[in-house]
Amino acid sequence: MSDAAIEMATKFRDLLKAERIRRRISQVNLAKRVNRSRKWLSDFERGVIDPSFVTLIGLALELDVKIEFSASDEIQ
Numbered sequence: 001m002s003d004a005a006i007e008m009a010t011k012f013r014d015l016l017k018a019e020r021i022r023r024r025i026s027q028v029n030l031a032k033r034v035n036r037s038r039k040w041l042s043d044f045e046r047g048v049i050d051p052s053f054v055t056l057i058g059l060a061l062e063l064d065v066k067i068e069f070s071a072s073d074e075i076q
Helices: 003-022 027-033 038-045 053-062
Strands: none
Touching: 003 038, 003 053, 027 038, 027 053
């Protein structure tokens, strides 16, 4: 994986975690909403695992995080 892809993935992961915290949603609550365990969500937020694209979309939807893709593949 390219450095740019890793950087974008890291930023998106950090954005999702920050939004979860901002909304005061517990890891347990959010994990249940996307059919995962609290440990899975914790591992994701710490960068231990790479979730599927479908799971990332599910997390973004649950947190009402907008995802936009541009021709240069940047996530905004």
